[in-house]
Amino acid sequence: MDFGSFLTSPEIKVKIITCRDIFQEKAMIENHFGEDYINHSAVIKLDPADLKQLNVKKGDTVIVKNSFGRIVVKAEESGYETPHRGIAFMPKSPWPNMLVSDETGGMGVPRFKDISANVTSAKGEKITEMESLF
Amino acid sequence: MENNYHVCTGCALLCDDIEVGSEKNKINKVFTACRIGMAHMKEGKGEAIFRVDNKSVDEATAINEAVTILRNAKKPLIFGLGASTSETQKIAIKLAKKINATLDDNSSFCLGGVVETLIKNEMKTCTLDDVRNKADVIIYWGTDPSDSHPRLLSKYSYFPRGKEKQRGWEEERTAIAVDVRKSHTAKISGNYFFQIPPKGDEEFIDAVIAGLSGKLPKTSYNYPPKKLLELANILKGAKFGVIFVGCGLIYSLESLESLSRLMKVLNEKANIHLMAMVGNYNSMGFNENLFAETGYLNSVKFENGIVKHGPEYSIVESLKAKTVDAALIVDSDPFSILPRSIVKNLQEIPVVSIDPYETLTSRHSKVYINTAISGVEAGGTATRMDRVKVSFEPVIEANRPSDEAILKKIMEAL
Structure with missing residues (x-):
């Protein structure tokens, strides 16, 4: 257990893997700035044990940050049977892209599925608005 | 009554069996399409929008x-075109030549490497119709078509009765998923879902090769050898197998060497094909068209008749190194799909966005030209993910110009 988990607002380290989501994609086609798209995009899917350690309930907002950016998104349980503590999933969208490193080894391929970040409770802070991402 | 089928340009499957109902030049009913296709077909309703500095102007x-x-611009960039017709792509290539532009599409940071091996015939591939008619072993590796290419399983790869597979998925097909999470596709694969840790693909490939060669398959993450041997045996027995490769696999590999090795060993013992799960409906077309013109699939720079190629001419490296000073973005939304750490540099240069949709990119562009959705409001041709050419007519009358028409006008004016 890392030191962060003993803080008043526990913080955990995660590796974020981005993935596709058909409901999000449909919402994006209908309106790139619509509520439905935002609700399906500004989401991080965590292992239930990680949610417990963070002391947040599913549906609460969390801060996800690293040296590239900071976003507030909704925390959800992944629903996967196999435990995956320390690994989180996000639908690919401008939100996880805020955290993707510019380090590419000169090969032109960012690490969309290998994002290191810290997660902590957002204590009610609202989801980062799309307009404020740029 | 004769049915009038349309092509859905919602993804690279280019499903050609879509029926629609329309009223007052707006599609209000869509049959046969998936959730994405349904939304896509119904979107054809836009009025023309032209903006300069976020103010409405005329065309x-x-x-x-x-x-x-x-x-x-001294060093312009042209990017996108994966969701454009081949006709539009060819004009964009001509335009890039004319203005000495850097030209790239999504494939440079997605599946371009695999697509290149297919276009150059370096890996064995087949068509989706072959898969439907013949495939007995289907592997989804690092991809979740149930979310990205929703009808791949129902129309082509698993559920249909193919010419030589009349007993279908119940008896004659085995679906296998290799992934880091139990995706919707992995759920369908049932007991043949092989869950591996992130970055575990390379070792998994080596272990499968060991299993195919009669050796004990080992991984540092202790994947059960019995399960690996079971997988190797299924693959060995494949009379017509296909591996659908997604970014989940490609991003995990250092190079394509291990995948090539796997394909070589597999085809010494069985009959296995490979297909890239390209996303945009005509990404394959862009790669083919540029390859025909230059010998490269993406990441090129035209310079007075000479073509330069390399990752330094990809959108990611061009923006990172700030080697471009203006951008023409066609049917793509780099502000949404690229890391902010890189795409933020687009904010420092003038951007022209040509797109049917209002996107983060269109909102951050100096010039925005709203165009017809190809496949819904404009016709053309495209190349399906399996390299089959598909033509389509507009389904409804467009109230806005096609991207092809706009690019032609830009080209003529230049």
């Missing part, structure tokens, strides 16, 4: 401003 003013930006 001529928007085109003039776009032309001025491109004329003044």
Whole structure:
């Protein structure tokens, strides 16, 4: 257990893997700035044990940050049977892209599925608005 | 009554069996399509929008401003085109030549490497119709078509009764998923879901090769050898197998060497094909068209008749190194799909966005030209993910110009 988990607002380290989501994609086609798209995009899917350690309930907002950016998104349980503590999933969208490193080894391929970040409770802070991402 | 089928340009499957109902030039009913296709087909309703500096202008003013930006640029970038018709792509290639532009599409940071091996015939591939008619072993590796290409399983790869597979998925097909999470596709694969840790693909490939060669398959993450041997045996027995490769696999590999090795060993013992799960409906077309013109699939720079190629001419490296001074973005939304750490540099240069959709990119562009959705409001041709050519007609009358028409006008004015 890392030191962060003993803080008043526990913080955990995660590796974020981005993935596709058909409901999000449909919402994006209908309106790139619509509520439905935002609700399906500004989401991080965590292992239930990680949610417990963070002391947040599913549906609460969390801060996800690293040296590239900071976003507030909704925390959800992944629903996967196999435990995956320390690994989180996000639908690919401008939100996880805020955290993707510019380090590419000169090969032109960012690490969309290998994002290191810290997660902590957002204590009610609202989801980062799309307009404020740029 | 004769059915009138349309092509859905919602993804690279280019499903050609879509029926629609329309009223007052708006599609209000869509049959056969998936959730994505349904939304896509119904989107054809837009009125023409032309903007310069976020102010509404007429078409001529928007085109003039776009032309001025491109004329003044010393190092322009043209990016996107995966969701454009082949006709539009060919004009964009000509335009790139004319203005000495860097030209790239999504494939440079997605599946371009695999697509290159297929276009160059370096890996064995087949068509989706072959898969439907013959495939007995289907592997989804690092991809979740149930979310990205929703009808891949129902129309082509698993559930249909193919010519030589009349007993279908219940008896004659085995679906296998290799992934880091139990995706919707992995759920369908049932007991043949092989869950591996992130970055575990390379070792998994080596272990499968060991299993195929009669050796004990080992991984540092202790994947059960019995399960690996079971997988190797299924693959060995494949009379017509296909591996659908997604970014989940490709991003995990250092190079394509291990995948090539796997394909070689598999085809010494069985009959296995490979297909890339390209996303945009005509990404394959862009790669083919550029390859035909230059010998490269993406990441090129035209310089007075010479073609330069390399990752330094990809959108990611061009923006990172700030080697471009203006951008023409066609049917793509780099502000949404690229890391902010890189795409933020697009904010420092003038951007022209040509797109049917209002996107983060269109909102951050100096010039925005709203165009018809190809496949819904405009016709053309495209190349399906399996390299089959598909033509389509507009389903409804467009109230806005096609991207092809706009690019032609820009080209003529330059």
